[in-house]
Amino acid sequence: MAESLFIGVDLGTSALKCGLWDTAGTCHGAARVAYTTETHDGRAEQRAGDWWAALCTAVGESCEGAARARIAAIAVGGHAPSPVFVDDALTPVGPVLTWRDSRAAEDVAHVFADLGGRPADGPTRLAAQVAARARWMRREVPEAYARAAVALHSWEYLIARLSGEAPCERGAPSGLPVALGVAERLLAGSGPAAGTIAGTVMPDVAARLGVPAGTAVVAAGLDSYLGAVGSGISAPGDACLTAGSSSVVASLLEPPAEGRFRLAGLPMASVPVGATGTLLRAALALSKDPVALQIARAVELSAPSVDLEALDPVDPGAPARVAELGRRIGPEAALRAVLEAIMTAERRVLAEIGGPLTRLRLVGGQAASPALTRFRAERLPCQIEVPARHDSGALGAAMLAAVALGAVSDHAEAARRMVHPSRAYAPSGKPGASSSANNGSDSSSRIQIDSK
Template sequence: MEEAGTAWLGVDLGTQSVRVLLVTGDGTVLGRAAAPLRGRRAGVRHEQDPGDWWDAVCTASRAALRGLSRQRIGGLAVCGTSGTVLLADSAGRPVGQALMYDDGRAAEDADRARARGLVVQNAWGLPKALWLAREHGAGEGRAVRLMHQPDVIVARLTGTLPPTDASHALKTAYDVEHDTWPLAVFAELGLDAELLPDVVRPGTRIGEVCASAAERTGIPAGTPVVAGMTDGCAAQIASGALHEGSWNSVLGTTLVLKGAASRPVRDATGVVYNHRAPDGGWLPGGASSVGAGALAVYFPDAEPAALDRAAAAHEPASVIAYPLASPGERFPFLAPGATAFVLGSPASDADLWAALLQGVGFAERLCLDTLHFLGAPMDGTLTFTGGAARSPYWNQLRADILGRPARIPEETEPALGMAALAAHGTGAASTLAGAADGMVRVRTVVTPRPARTEPFAASYARLVGELERRGWLAAPVAAHARSRLDLGGTGS
């Protein structure tokens, strides 16, 4: 059991900021802070300076812990963006810039990996690792180590070159089911095995905060550091969706769904992948390019609250939208050439806004129908998190479209998930689910209105048919989605 007065620190390395949260085992937030990050984008290129990550962690940590010098911190964990990789020297110092999770320069390397039987997407870590190794001459100069984003911070916190965690290694083609790198295939691809880090399961204790890091961050020296997980998994932990059949739907710029299962959800196309939970269970999920980011494309100067009120008169909208935030789709189907579309001419801005909100809800429903088609357990709770969960109207609309209730937690920061993982990894909670259950507080539960669910069925069926017609959605999945309309929702 945790000691009285103990709190846990979560660090989230996001795209635009680093966020730090100090929280007790019962979910009381004692301190929080954020520090901004900047990146460089040009076409498919997206880089960040790893040194900026450390500076931001130091700034945010000191701010979050200000006035709490006597607070006992039981441990910490760090999450980062999934698929962000870089190369480092033998001391763990980055060599060059980090390729961010959506950097698209390694598409040809992804094709090479897939040709050798690896299930990877273009922006995953492995293609970028191949690209970096070639560009920086790994094995011939200073670059001797592949690192994932949190590894950089853990190295600075502990003063040692750490192992990476299996969660971040997953998109670098680490086999989490058999706990091994696919070395034979890597050799065929020309990736030097000497570059590869050791891998440990998330929640493993991998060091403690050293004196120099304590001086920079304000985190007490000797604080245990445990291996973290990706930001998507961290958000799932922060939602409490860790019991079998439970799912977390994170709606921000894009849409991410992650659930809990006792066995992997098999999918040959790679749109669904499975993280290994610290306790040995599985966290299947997928990431879509549909999301709230599309709203800014159509309405760059929108006042969302006003448009939400106007959209209520358009249920369903007169047009059908598939609102991709960026070209290409990854889940619920894999279609690199997919583009956003609107079927028909909207009657007004409110009608188009309604169609976009509903289109995200339809995509969310199709994701859940696809998971059901693949045999994923679906009979647990559903939780809404992400920036879009701040819209009461959109929460209710999504619940109506899905035909199932959804929980809205008080605190949705991925950093909370890392605090829970730290509590579990240091032995304060026997299970990760138990740690999350203690920390996660549910603010409200949104209940679907059956009279509103049925009117959306025809629009959903039309969208499914259009996706199938374009060759993006496989016919068996489309047929399964249509068959489930008779069930009145997306439950079991």
């Protein structure tokens, strides 16, 4: 019997990444499709219809020439909080206020205050962010608010387009007061957990995508979780740094410690570093030279004497300060300062998580630059390993699908079979032993700072 194939979809901040894998970790096809974000005056809006068009295109490109009859499942994850408010026909009532949109910041503060502070658990925190955007919608676009039936997370919307059904129960999650000033109907309840089957692809959609009728649809959840899954971490002391438009550190902990997620039966801490890619992009825009050349020059400079707190990637105003810094000290020195600020933030997050740190898997668009990875290895406290695939979110989704359908027994087996490390860097910054197989680009000239 021919081995099954699994489609993984990672809806990133600025592009959708998709790939087709078998359980040996062989990628049979991959695609990346970008979409537009409308940004000005705090706005960071996307159109959910653009996501769907990107998925259809990417699946078609990823599966071109493959044995489509072997496709068993498609798993979808994405960025959040970026809720899609839909009507009873699952049609969006307006643009999506993505996680980068700051117009609802005051509403977020009000909702957290109503809850007695920032919720500790992830589902309630995400629901509170959705409630804040609903409050903003009710005030700013009341006609759209009146038509909205429910809010879906980004991956839930794509699951609904694939299966024809909203993959969640209506009603506020347990512990979240209805007294948040929004209609209870809008707050999605308990959706399918990451790694569970949420339905099957509708026949007309299957025909459009070119996948078998009845292909399973698997919920893959939050993109930061997917990045960790696809990096292959599986033991206490393993950590993953997903570095794209924004960065997040996920670290597996020894029980009885508690974490935001669970992976391989272990608690997993997940702490955001900030919008490192956005900051890096602002610095690279100061020069017209190729990205690889800019990074190579910057890492050789001495660190300039500047206020790194003003460049902290958690500060939404930091990218706007980069242009002025470039005019004052020059583009290369400004880029060097930004790199130092990013490393300072990453060290801070690793220290905050605490516990023993054995190895750090680096994934996301920034992992495509060997020079930048060496720079990190000189400043972070453990060995850095770069998997062959930098698009670990899409691979992580495919791994979750393989586990959900029983093609592999659990995450640990999926990590052993499907994730292939390519390069290793000791803390000194010198490359360590690496495998000869490399299924992803290592060229910093092709760096894509796009995944959340």
